[in-house]
Amino acid sequence: MLRFAHIEYLWALAVIPVFILLFIWVSRWKSKALQSLGDRNVVNNIVADVSFSAPRLKFILFTIAYALLVIGIADPQIGSKIVEEKRKGADLMILLDVSNSMLSQDMMPNRLENAKQAIAQLIDNLHSDRIGIIIFAGEAYVQLPMTTDYSAAKLFLNSINPSMVPTQGTAIGAAIDLGIKSFDFNDGTGKSMIIITDGENHEDDAVAAAKNALDRDVTINVIGMGSPEGAAIPIYQGNKQVGFHVDSAGQTVISKLDENMGKEIAAAGNGTYVRATNANSGLNIVMSQIEKIQRKTYDAKSFKDFEDRFQFFLAAALLCLVIEFFITNRKSLRLSKVKLFEVKNP
CATH class of the missing domain: 3.40.50.410 (von Willebrand factor, type A domain)
Structure with missing residues (x-):
């Protein structure tokens, strides 16, 4: 049997769609700003070491961490037995x-x-x-x-x-x-x-x-x-x-x-x-x-043996935030040298 000690805190999850909309708007704004600088190939060469996928990954990790944090604060509890x-x-x-x-x-x-x-x-x-x-x-x-x-x-x-x-x-x-x-x-x-x-x-x-x-x-x-x-x-x-x-x-x-x-x-x-x-x-x-x-x-x-499970969600949220912190917006030099699908001429 699952219940939340503070179920009212789950309303905080309702702001996640707002986060997503803001991220999409900012991403499009950045894309238009880069296009306005000039020829796309020239701009790509100038920012060659900038990773465009890193911000998306950081945002996904941040959103997951936020959701896990809210669930943890709501304190999920499990009644394991009568x-x-x-x-x-x-x-x-x-x-x-x-x-x-x-x-x-x-x-x-x-x-x-x-x-x-x-x-x-x-x-x-x-x-x-x-x-x-x-x-x-x-x-x-x-x-x-x-x-x-x-x-x-x-x-x-x-x-x-x-x-x-x-x-x-x-x-x-x-x-x-x-x-x-x-x-x-x-x-x-x-x-x-x-x-x-x-x-x-x-x-x-x-x-x-x-x-x-x-x-x-x-x-x-x-x-x-x-x-x-x-x-x-x-x-x-x-x-x-x-x-x-x-x-x-x-x-x-x-x-x-x-x-x-x-x-x-x-x-x-x-x-x-x-x-x-x-x-x-x-x-x-x-x-x-x-x-x-x-x-x-x-x-x-009665179901009295309710056990708190908030610590698992808080630990997972912290792990996501740590990973997000160490992800940079610059491309990895080692990974950039790996060309899995490059066809070499004989």
Whole structure:
């Protein structure tokens, strides 16, 4: 597995075409300047000991050295093998509501983006706990299986949007059931779920699913997104808002936070309910509850054996520069005497 520790430095390679264009322009300018001096044969005799191929070779070596230097500074690294290690932690599954109502803007910039920002902060504060992400609307899907790769977790998190679940609704119970199936109960680690939703569950019995999870020693905490007053649900075409959802009577649909539903699910799952605000996501309160669950040692696998390879590129760049330095613009007297294709008269 190859990666760059500072991949942004590779943008410096974009100037190589500029170098090439400048070299071509200067070469043509020199050629025209020589032609302007007079007869070409006479000029060639005057500059007979000047090598016209040496500048090209020096430029090629310089360009290669520059490219190798940039790659070296970007620090290419190779993960040679998967490293197994022992970690002590718990399993935390995030159940994120991605129904259209989560686009309501009674939280800034909207409920869903506010929730994603809170989850990103949560990931930043994790150390050895495994995390997974399930998204749900009318159906539930595993977006990220249990992992300790927090970078991957944030990458998957950034890509989440309502279009990922084609069936609309809010099937919280289905998400809880899928969360239970995603846990490995053989490793003995503590399990917990955090449901982030506006609570408008219309699809199934979420409270019964929460009780079933508690029977498996999985606690469930709920963070309510939105406000009891609610807000309209915007409609987007691409990135442009084109209106709001309306009901069959043509009235604008107002999505309101169902706090009672959230409290019932949290109570059934022996967890905590918190209502998020623009100033406070409520994760601190929920995490204080999660800290109480049991943490055990488990086997973790990751590409940790990354080895730096920048030294090879820097050494090759230095070698090219040294060779370029010793190449002169004058012809070699010894090489000029060698005439491989000269035909001698008998």
